[in-house]
Amino acid sequence: MTQPLVLNYLRAKKQFPHVWCPGCGHGVVMGSLIRSIDKLELNKDNVVMVSGIGCSSRMTAYVDFNTLHTLHGRPIAFATGLKLAKPELPVIVITGDGDATAIGGNHFIHAARRNIDLTVILMNNNIYGMTGGQISPTTPYGGRGSTAKIGNPEHPFDICKLAIAAGASFVARSTAYHVPALDRLIQQALENKGFSLVEIFSQCPTYEGKWNKRGDAAAMLKYYKETAVPVASKSRYSEEELKEKFLIGVLHNEPKPEFTSEYEKIIEKYQSQLEMKNMSREKVEDESETKKQNDKTTATED
Amino acid sequence: MPEKAILMQGNEACAEGAIAAGCRFFAGYPITPSTEIAESLSEKLPSVGGKFIQMEDEIGSIGAVLGASVAGLKAMTATSGPGFSLMQEGIGFACMAEIPAVIINVMRGGPSTGLPTKTSQGDIMQARWGTHGDHFLIALIPESVKESFYLTIKAFNLSEKYRVPVILLLDEAIGHMREKIFLPEYSDLLLENRVIPMLPPQWYKPYEVTPDFITPMAPFGTGYRYNITGLTHDEMGFPTSKENEIVANMNKLRDKILRSAGDIVDHEALYTDDANTLVIAYGSGSRSAKEAVEYLRSRRRKVGFFRPITIWPFPEKELAQIIKKVDQVFVVEMNQGQIIDVVRKVECFHKKIFGINRYDGEMITPNQIISKIREAR
Structure with a gap:
């Protein structure tokens, strides 16, 4: 069943093999996104996918939609113009932690504030993969990368909290391990009329794993499995226990008037x-x- | 209805020209001395069913403009020096991805925050080389309110025709000056619209090298699912690192402008038949220069006048024809000398070339030009 679906939505001819490393979580997210679009029966001719620069943003070249691979940090700005110009088209933004919250942080918070109808699929691997493993705004305090070899002295963003505070109407989080849940969350995000964010923890064994001795892709996925707490079961844990965990599921869903x-x-x-x-x-x-x-x-x- | 006379500011004339040209999208960020363009379009655009958005910064503004253009709307932004600096990465993207867009830069004194409320022509070279890498684009510079209206329309026409960002450079003096203009009947204007593909989608190559180097552009959402990228790309719009495809991509971007320079370039020349002295000026400086030339002519000095209207690509061939007949050349600029180097290139250093410059935030005056020409004698 997977085979015909993939053939239906990927540009098979020109663009493979892809740039993602073995064990990268981004391909899993792409699969999930394709299934969600298929489930909602969105017309391929209408779907617009806008991405920035980075590993995750390379996705636009592989999928068979109207795809716009823009500048570092700017996909949300381009998507804002596109959506306002043609509100009838579903516009999906593909971005990463560095693209959306470092260089593109301003566009991210302002699009959330406007509550413009964009679906932002943000793959967070806590590192800059394409340039070789530098720390990002989501690298944990003390975490390592090629520009913080003995530990990050800065504190990370919680991207979901940032989006909620900025005014996003739908905010959800999942991981590359929790795939069926991710499918459902992306569908919900696509259906929400307003600014929707799905943050996906997506492992980078090549750099994040190597620098922080987190093992291979399987070990990193196991970490996601053991550390994630679904929002619904939050009450089963004490405040102290939750500090070591992260929440997954719909973290915020508050419809409000949409910009376009x-x-x-x-x-x-x-x-x-x-x-x-x-x-x-x-x-x-x-x-x-x-x-x-x-x-x-x-x-x-x- | 006959033409109606209106007292209008240069910035307002740009906004009105944009509407007349069919512009239906504006994204911008407030900045002196260009803000009136945004203020005016925030009302004019929705009145004609268009869209206006005030973005979070100029980087976002150019991004939104290019996004809207990809969706098929004629789109523009307006800014001044500091904002123009921020827009450079987006202008480079528009060059590379061949996305039509109009960028108005109402020039104020620089560098940096400079002189926000005073006039200047300091961004001439930035308009040409502001973004990184080899690239070709078009820049126009009006000398009056009337010309601001018509050059805004021309900017859209060239941008649509050649799939290239077009920069309209106003000096603050032109942007804020009020003059009487006659607005034409908009239905009489000749408007260019980007060519859209007629081929079925499976045959469409979004960056195909055609005989005139211009490829039809399909708006997103019309059945042509293709890829647009700022990476060097092949004819299908996919990233490439093959030498022959890189060279084809780069040459296409160059040749679509240079081979059509005859169609793009525009200039004004006065009294050049018998002139032994040539005054070159542009933008608001040309108003003073023209008065100086008229005065010197009345004193029987054989002075000619040349004004580039298209500043990039520069009317080199047209100037070369005129410059070879004169002995000396004066280049009037409200900067420390930018176009004078282009004139030297045209002229090959054989003649006396003098700069007449002013960069204290005020207009250059006819007297300043006249006395410099007399001194040089």
Whole structure:
């Protein structure tokens, strides 16, 4: 069953093999995203996928949609223009922890604030993989990378909390291990009308694993399995225990007016104002009493 | 309806020109002295069913503009020096991915925060070489409110036709000056729209090297599922590192502009038939230069005038024809001398070339130009 689905959504001819290392979690996320799009029966001709720069952002070249591989940190900015220009198209942003929260942090929080209808699929591997393992804004305090060889002196972002504080209407988290749950979360995110974030912990055995002695991909997936706490079972753990864990599932779901639909109302208001203006101009131009009367009635009907 | 006369500011004329040209998307960030363009379009665009968005910064603004253009709308932004600096990575992306867009830069004094409320022509070279790597784009520079209106339309036309970002450089003096202009009937204007593919999607090559180097552009969501990237790409729009494909990509970006320079380039020349002295000026400086030339002509000095309207690509051939007949050349600029180097290149260093420069934030005056020309005698 997997085979025909993949053939249906991947650009098989030109773009393989892909750039992702053996054991990388990003391919799992791509599979999950494809299944979700298929499940929701979104038309491939309409789906727009915008990505930035980094390992995760290379996904756009592999999938058979309208794909826009932009600049480092800017996919949300490009996606904002695209969505506002054609609100009828579903726009998915593919990004990573560095792309979205370091160089692109400003666009990330402001798109969340606007609650523009974008679905952001953020693969968080706590490291810059494409440039060779430098620390990122989500590298834990004390974590290692090629630019913090004896430990990160900085503190990391909690990206989901950041998105919630900035005003995102749907925020969820999963991992490359919890695949069926991830499928469901991406579907929910795609269905939400507003800014939706799905943060996925996606292992990087090549750099994050190596620098932090976390073992191979299987060991890293096992860590996700053992450390993740579904939101529903949060109450089973004490505050102290939760400090060592992370929550997965829907962390925030609060629908509110969406930006592009709000903008449609602005257009309507300006256009009806313009109509009124034109009508009153006609009124002035036309001296006849009866015409005046007619215009008044149409104006009140409006 | 006949033409109607309106008193209008240069910035407003750009906004009106954009609407007339069919622009239906604007993204921008407030910055003096260009803000009136955004303020004006925040009302004009929704009134015609277009979209306006105030972004979080200029990097986001150019990103949103390019996103909207990929969706099929004619899109633009407006800014000034510091914002123009931030937009350079997006301008490079537009060059590489061949996305039409218009960027208005109302020039103020620089570098850095410089002189936000004063006039300058300091960004001429930045418009040409602001973004990294070999690249080709178009830049236009108006000298009046009327020309701001028409060059905004021309900027959209060139951008759509050649799939290239077009930069419109106003000086603060032009942006904030008010003049009477006659607006034409918009339905009479000649507008260019990007060519869209007629082939069925499976045959579409989004970056195919065509005889005129211009490839039809399919808006997203119209059945042509393809890839756009800022990476060096092949004809299908996929990243490449093969030598022949890299060279084909780079040459296409160059040749679509250079081979059509005759169509793109525009200039104005006055009194050049018998001139032994040539004054070159552009933007607001040309207003003073023209007055100086008229004065010197009335004193029987054989002075000619040349004004590039398209500043990039520079009208080199057109200037070369005129410059070979004169003995000396004066280049009037409201900067420390940027176009003078281009003039030297055209002229091959055989003649006396003098710069007449002003960069204290004020307009260059006719008297300043006249006295410099007299001194040089």
